[in-house]
Amino acid sequence: MTPQPPENRDKDAGRWSDLGRPPLNAAALRRALVRPGALWTALDVVPATGSTNTDLAARAAEGEAEGAILVAEEQSSGRGRLDRVWSAPPRSGLFFSVYLAPHVSVERWGWLPLLAGVATTTALSQTAGIDTALKWPNDILVTAPEDSAAGERKVGGILAERAGPGVVIGIGLNVSLTADELPVPTAGSLALAGARTTDRDPLLRAVLRSLERWYTDWQSADGDPVASRLQETYAAGCATLGRSVRAELPGGTDLTGEAVAIDGDGRLVLATADGVQQPVGAGDIVHLRPATPQRPEGDDSPEP
Template identity: 45%
Template structure:
């Protein structure tokens, strides 16, 4: 397993004029790449600024949870400023990051699907190999930080299951043919830039850019019996029907009514 990433080499491949990004930095360890880039956004960091860490000591998850970030993983945050995209379409950046992860996992020979809205599932057992956290930067117009935590090396034994009991795994445990984090970071950022670029060129329209169709194709949640844990302790039980053009999940509840879910923890339930 590699122990360091060559920032200069990555910049030479990924930062303009040779690549799609405006800036890229690599740090050995930080509290949170998302928090660091959010601060940078307030200070005027450019669109498509990248921060990569080999370890996070206070990684952030959804709903204020901690995000387990052990050494041996790849922790990447990207600042996007899609000024020509309507704010209501910005949640698609989270789903686009998922598609980039699927492409990378498949490129190294690992079966991959997505659990809406922010988990990469690896292997036939569909265990969690990566998480995504996208955050709109407070007080900064059209600034979104997309954070990705990808498990590369085998995980320590004390890593706990994700909410809902989703077992953790890694690319190594899933039999990946490539474990060099510099190469994986390069592939991930190339795929993310390609997907985000087409989406942005189409004004954030998920249908016209093709990301809606691709997400539906790789989303393991659609067709599953699910429990959605909503704010306020409310739970929605039903069958996931589809992903809408705005990125919301449609769940047909036990009452027979379709419910649009824009945010919530989704648990895939075993078939009855």
């Protein structure tokens, strides 16, 4: 066997420096997902980047075709809502963005991040065998075992941004993070939730296939959340509904009430103490609890 040059040995050592977190197999992912007639048209895996959403949005502005997928093994400037920043060890999660250009009314594009949440939680429940839920509008939760005091933990998040003639949707998931690696005490990971697999290749395939199915059905229904069953499925999996919550609204105001519905525009409807039903289209939602556990605040999830 011909000895490898030192620079190649160093490259391979870095690539496999954590044997418990092997790199994604880009070629195998392309064979499985990018095929004639499919939604997905291109898939790239990069070792590191600042933000997959930023990178893919730039490509969309230059004419990228719908269906492009950009995955990063590590992000240095991952962004959540309100420009919050987070970081995670290399290859410890799934950090990726997709570019979509829906052929439905722009007024219904607000359902896209909720659609991505439904697709992701559905795939995780089936592939990883864990109980998942959605916190309105864009958080992915897992429930700790009954004998644990941890309660709900946030393992992922979704960020949708207009880009070119379409939308870039970023999805971030904590997969193999250990308790010592969690960014804040209220965060979690699939591994800590008891997932039956933390192999990122099948997890990524499952999420992308689920996203393709939901997106195709939603488009076939002309973006109608009722006809596509998106509204009822989101509501069924939403941990926010039926709870007393505080909505921290843009401009620094608060609104407290019981979350009673998801309306036709994807907004959260709160029933306030004075009997008014108030839709909330943007803001941070805090789940209020009868006891006084640590409040799940901040954006502790991996979002591109």
